[in-house]
Structures are given as C-alpha cells and as structure tokens.
Amino acid sequence: MKPKKQLLILLLGLLLPMQTFALIPTDRKQRLTAGWEFIRQDMGSIWEVMRPITGAGKPETVPLWQAVTLPHCFNAEDAVDPDVNYYQGPGWYRTTLSIDNPYEDGRTYLEFEGAGQKTEVYVYTTRVASHTGGYDGWKADITDAVARFKQDPVCRKRFKGQVPIAVRCDNSRDTEMIPSDMSDFNLYGGLYRYVNLVYVPAVHFDGIRIDAETDEKGREGSVSVQFQMPDDASDKARQINLRILSPDGKEIQSASSVSSAYQFSLKRPQLWSPDSPALYTCIAELICNGDTLQATERFGFRYFRFEEKGPFYLNGKRLLLRGTHRHEDHAGVAAALTEEMMRTEMQQIKAMGANFIRLGHYQQSDIILRLCDELGLLVWEEIPWCRGGLGGETYKDQARRMLTNMISQHRNHPSIILWGMGNENDWPGDFETFDKDSIRAFMSELNDLSHHLDPTRSTVIRRCDFCKDIVDVYSPTIWAGWYGRRFRNYHEMERAGFESTPRFIHAEWGGDSHAGRHAEEIITEGRSSFDIEAGDRNGDWSESYIVRLFDWHLKEQENMPWLTGAAFWTFKDFSTPLRPQNPIPYVNQKGVVQRDGTPKESYYVFQSYWSREPMLHIYGHTWPVRWGRADEPKEILVYSNCPEVELFVNGTSQGRKQRNSQDFPAAGLHWNVVLKEGENKIEAIGYNGKLRLKDEISQEYQTQAWGEPAEIRLTQSVLDAETVLVQAELVDKNGVRCLDAADFIEFGSTDSKALLQNQGTSCGSRRIQAANGRASICVKRGETPIAVSAGSGKRIQSMTTIATL
Numbered sequence: 145m146k147p148k149k150q151l152l153i154l155l156l157g158l159l160l161p162m163q164t165f166a167l168i169p170t171d172r173k174q175r176l177t178a179g180w181e182f183i184r185q186d187m188g189s190i191w192e193v194m195r196p197i198t199g200a201g202k203p204e205t206v207p208l209w210q211a212v213t214l215p216h217c218f219n220a221e222d223a224v225d226p227d228v229n230y231y232q233g234p235g236w237y238r239t240t241l242s243i244d245n246p247y248e249d250g251r252t253y254l255e256f257e258g259a260g261q262k263t264e265v266y267v268y269t270t271r272v273a274s275h276t277g278g279y280d281g282w283k284a285d286i287t288d289a290v291a292r293f294k295q296d297p298v299c300r301k302r303f304k305g306q307v308p309i310a311v312r313c314d315n316s317r318d319t320e321m322i323p324s325d326m327s328d329f330n331l332y333g334g335l336y337r338y339v340n341l342v343y344v345p346a347v348h349f350d351g352i353r354i355d356a357e358t359d360e361k362g363r364e365g366s367v368s369v370q371f372q373m374p375d376d377a378s379d380k381a382r383q384i385n386l387r388i389l390s391p392d393g394k395e396i397q398s399a400s401s402v403s404s405a406y407q408f409s410l411k412r413p414q415l416w417s418p419d420s421p422a423l424y425t426c427i428a429e430l431i432c433n434g435d436t437l438q439a440t441e442r443f444g445f446r447y448f449r450f451e452e453k454g455p456f457y458l459n460g461k462r463l464l465l466r467g468t469h470r471h472e473d474h475a476g477v478a479a480a481l482t483e484e485m486m487r488t489e490m491q492q493i494k495a496m497g498a499n500f501i502r503l504g505h506y507q508q509s510d511i512i513l514r515l516c517d518e519l520g521l522l523v524w525e526e527i528p529w530c531r532g533g534l535g536g537e538t539y540k541d542q543a544r545r546m547l548t549n550m551i552s553q554h555r556n557h558p559s560i561i562l563w564g565m566g567n568e569n570d571w572p573g574d575f576e577t578f579d580k581d582s583i584r585a586f587m588s589e590l591n592d593l594s595h596h597l598d599p600t601r602s603t604v605i606r607r608c609d610f611c612k613d614i615v616d617v618y619s620p621t622i623w624a625g626w627y628g629r630r631f632r633n634y635h636e637m638e639r640a641g642f643e644s645t646p647r648f649i650h651a652e653w654g655g656d657s658h659a660g661r662h663a664e665e666i667i668t669e670g671r672s673s674f675d676i677e678a679g680d681r682n683g684d685w686s687e688s689y690i691v692r693l694f695d696w697h698l699k700e701q702e703n704m705p706w707l708t709g710a711a712f713w714t715f716k717d718f719s720t721p722l723r724p725q726n727p728i729p730y731v732n733q734k735g736v737v738q739r740d741g742t743p744k745e746s747y748y749v750f751q752s753y754w755s756r757e758p759m760l761h762i763y764g765h766t767w768p769v770r771w772g773r774a775d776e777p778k779e780i781l782v783y784s785n786c787p788e789v790e791l792f793v794n795g796t797s798q799g800r801k802q803r804n805s806q807d808f809p810a811a812g813l814h815w816n817v818v819l820k821e822g823e824n825k826i827e828a829i830g831y832n833g834k835l836r837l838k839d840e841i842s843q844e845y846q847t848q849a850w851g852e853p854a855e856i857r858l859t860q861s862v863l864d865a866e867t868v869l870v871q872a873e874l875v876d877k878n879g880v881r882c883l884d885a886a887d888f889i890e891f892g893s894t895d896s897k898a899l900l901q902n903q904g905t906s907c908g909s910r911r912i913q914a915a916n917g918r919a920s921i922c923v924k925r926g927e928t929p930i931a932v933s934a935g936s937g938k939r940i941q942s943m944t945t946i947a948t949l
Contacts (some may be wrong), residue, residue, distance in 0.1 A: 258337035324532030365413035416444030444558030465709020467500030497754025526564020532574030727913035786830030
C-alpha cells in the first residue's frame, strides 16, 4: 500500500466514527405520525414558536399553523404547480410528547429517518441537534434537555407534564450543499420520512455490523457480528445473548458472552438471490444493570463479481441485471411516502420482473432497502454528489459524511452490491471554475473511503468519463433513440460503451412518454415513422414510440452474453424543477408508470420480457380511437410471455402466432388487420400449456379527416360516488375529433379545491398537453353545483357543471 493511502485510512479511522449518525438498533421504536403542526415559513425565533397563546384575536395567534401527519413534505403539491417555482426555504414543525424513559439513566432519542435538507431540533427553547443532508438517517439525543425542562414549572403548568418539540427544516438553495439545485429532481423540504421516539438503557447498541461471506459455490459461510457501543460502556458489566435463525425460522446458532464480537461458520448456507431471497435473522439481547434491550437485524449470504470485460455473476452463475431506477416521489405527497406506499411501489417493480434497481440519486429510506432484501432486488445505492462541480470543505465534509452514513446504515442489506460515488459529475455550473483535476482527486478520496468502510462491495459512477478509471464499475451515457441516434443503433452503442471500460454497466436509457398519447405508424419510402433520430427532439412523446424503443432494447439485450446488465430510466414519472415545458409541466415523464403508480403501456413490455408469471396485454388500453383510411391495415401489438397467442377482431380469428423475442415488434405477436368504421372489439388469448390468458379492448376507428381545433367539448363520467372525470376533447369546426392535437388545455373551476390538481398525472394536472386531442381531470363533488371550465389559449373555451353529491 502506498504511504499516502495508508495515511488517509489512518485519518479516516480516527475521525469518521465521530461524524457518523447510525440509526438506533432496537426493536422498540414509536413512530411519531400524529399530533404535529406545520407552518411553511420561517419564524422570528424559537420563542415565537413556543410562546403561549393568551386568547382569541391576540397577536400570538398568528401566523396560523396547520395540523399535519408525518411523513410530510413542504412541496406535496407545488413541485408540479404549473404557475410557480416550488418553495425552497424554511418550515417549522411542532408537537408535544409524553416522554417517560423506562430505563434508569437511559437515553432518549428522536430518530430521523430522513429530513430535508438542513434540520434543527429543539426541546422547548433549547436547541439540541442539527443536521445537514436530506437523505441519511440521524438521531438527536434529547435526554438532558428533557430532564431540565421537566424541572421547569412551565412543564407542569402549561404543558401538563408533556414536552414540547420543534423541528426547523430548510431546503433553501445552497451551492455548498449536495445535491446541486441543477439536479433533475426537486430538493424537497420537510419531515418526509418517519420520525421515531426511542428509549435505550445507558448501555446500549450504537450499531450492529454483520459480515456474511461465502464462496462462489456457497459451500461454506462465515459470519462476523460486531456490536458498537457508547465509549463509556466498556467498563460496565454486561451480557449479550445472540441467536441466529435460518430463513425458515429455526435457531441454528446461539451464544452468550460479554464480548462485543462474534464469529461462526456454517456449511451450505441458503444463498440469497433474486429468485430466492433467503434471509437469516440475528436477534441480539443486551443485559446490563437489570436492563434488557433487544435488537433484530437480517442478513444474507451471496457471492457476486463483475467480470472484467465480461458479465455479472451471482453465486457462481451469470445473471443479467434487469433493472430500473427509483426516485423518492409520488403524486400528492412528493417525498412523504408511507411504508404502505413504498411497499406497493416495490411490489410493482418486482412484478414487472426486475431483479435490480438503482436508487437515484441519494440514500433512500431503510424501508426500501428492507423491501429489496425481501423481494429479491439487487441494489446500486449512491450519495447525492450530483452535477454542479465541486465545492469547498463544507461541501466535501458533507459528501464524506453522507457516504459514511450510507454505508454504515445500510451495509447489512444483502441486496446492495454497488456503492455509488456520484452522478453526472462532468456537469459544471454551480461555481465559477470547474476543475477536473480537483474532481478526480475528490472522487479518488471517496472511492478509497468506500473501500475502507466496506471492502466487500464495488464502487460505481455514471457519466463522468474523466473519472471512469477511478471506480470499479462504470456506466457511460447511452440514450439510443432518445437523446441521440436511433434505437436501432443501440447494439453498437452498447458495445462501444462496453469496450471503453474494464467493467461496464448501463444505467439510464429509455425516453419520455405522455400517458394516453398514441400514434399510427406511417411508412414513407420504406421507413417507419417510428424510426427516427433523437426522439426527445424529433418525436411526439407517444406511448407508441416508447414501447418500440423499449422493445428493441430488450430484444437486443438477449443477444449480449457479455452484458452485466442495464437499468432503464425510470420506473415512475417524477417531479423536476428543470422541465416546466413538458406535456405535464415539471414532470419527468420517462416512467413506465405515472406519478401515482398507474401503469403506462410500456410497463407491460418489460413484463413480457422479464416476468416469469404468465401475462398478456393488448397494446392500446388507453387508446380509445384509432384513425386512418377505410380498409387500411393497422398493426395490433400484443405483449405476452406466453409461447403462443391468438388474436380475434370482431369475433374473427386473425390466426395464432408463436412468440419469438427476435421478431420485432412485440416478440412476433403483431398482426396487421383491417378495422371497421366505428367500434371494434379486439381480443387476445394466450396459450401456456393448459393455462389460458385473455385480454380484450374496444377501439373506435375514425376515417373522417379533421382540420384545425376550433372547439372544446366537455363530457363527464362518474368514477365513484364523490368523483367525476371531466374530459375535454378538441374538435374542428365541423365537430370532427382532432386526434393528433397536442394543444395545452387549462382546467378551471368555481371551487378550486374541487379539482384534483398538482398531482403530476394525466388526470390530476390543471394544465396539460392534450393526448390525441383529449385531456381529463378529476373533480370532487360538493354540496353545491361546481362549474368546470377548459381552455386552450384565448380562442377556445368551454364549461360544464358538476352536480351536487
């Protein structure tokens, strides 16, 4: 080892334990979800937050706070409000807690699973903790401040023995903080992950580190368990009882000792993999001075390697990484997803057939990592050093700390195989100078730090060619058919990327699609209208184009025995401040599901290639009207993993076809048929042994040509007892539907709260581009009639009335 690197690692060993914020290992945590108040502005002082209100109409009653439930985000709606910049600034939360630590001389913590982006914590008027970084977990020790406050007469007289807590979050712009505001996602503010009240005895676990290793064939496994404890715990009499349970819940190891480190081995451990995510359980019981603390961790055995100039291997077998990406974002709540919402999303990803996910571009909730362990999703997780350049020492210290925290908090998860050092670090803009040498030096420092903290996993970055030799695995930027060239050029572009680096992976490919927008194929001089360069600039952002782009990539990946894997960008549409002109303003629409989780047509393309569960889906469930000349053949696509599919149009069989992944498009499941004027019933039957799957849609076929949009027609359909869907349809002066119209439609209402708006979805956006001449919005009925309007510029306006409940 070089002397310089030896010195670095020595310094890291001395300094980093003082900077880490570990989540608290204990099975007893109280989620603090109810009883919070919030105000989205700064306050003059902590006293202004805490001062008593002496009566109605008094100056102390303002400004007004609102009741909220955690998790909560400042930007639940304004992130996709088409008329404003999303709020970036301070906001306050406050609550009162009954705090009664059952442990004598125990410690009381508030544990923050993530809060954005700079946070201060107060017990009454005493500031007890602060943290910078919106994505790593951390804790605030409130023990002493609570004890002092309980001696204050104010505690008994005004708060009836409860303890007032205030938290100030701030997501103001700051170029000396990561991630950069040049990033293609919102830097949200708020307590958007869970906050927990935690009691521990004086002697407790500060951390539990589990290293489970096995050989490539899984013949033997070794386990090392290390318990980190407070510095003053070493001279305390204690006992640690340890139990190890197999994946089926049977106890296979146990020990009882004063030691803070355990090691054992076992023959033929059950291996963790995407097909069989076998998880072992470690139950540790700490007994000291009559106090008992129990903590549970899970772990798994797997062996992986990225072959130099070759594919990826898991447990001795080649595995093609079939991946996607995830941002922490959802319609109506922004980053404040509940555990149930997270589980639903991750189950959707697994049901699609994915075995790999990149968590972009920051450490995500530990709940997500637990779900990846359970479901069998391999993980690339990274710190938010994203775009903008490189700041000063404050900036670097935050990056070092967030890398340290990410690894220390998530290293026990067997799903993780890659630690990401950054993303698009070749992108300047936050600073007057952009020094590649300085970026290389800091990237090298982070790479060394990662290997020091966790030598068992590989390091990786995406899109920074001048740093690609530093990390273990590298992903260049390749966007065939979207930002450059045609999707049919994908194979040669992928091969060039593979040849350019020793260990290659492909993160980020795909393109945007506006849900509900479809296009008919036009052949001109033998070339399809879908065979275009750079669909971002030259395409129509239709689902018809993007399913073909995805389809081509997936069929080609089956012919790349050297490919480690690829992760398309991204699973779900998400908000971004950089895209105000998109068809849904401020939404990156590259997802295969909408921002609320509603699948687009492209979801089923991936499922047809990746899922092992039999599936069948006719393309066009969101395409009610097709168009063309009378008797003109139209292509119908069926996405399925069944070996054979039969298509019926208006009750007449169009024949059976065998699935062949190399027969583009739709793996050979494509038919050219003539649709009749008016309604057409289209059915598909999939044959998989004795299993029969069926799907059907109804599509109208329009042969009448149209002119320029001249009018908006509004119609209503009832979704449920309280909700009506209002649809705006553009027609020409003769009343003919304009099926290629893409005008922006703006909805309004006499009751603005009735509109389901600022969701960033196809039915939840006040301003939205028409898809095939249509736009829709959901409206909640009220006690009085509601007038809903739709306009497209000054020349076209229309209005309808929603009846009462």
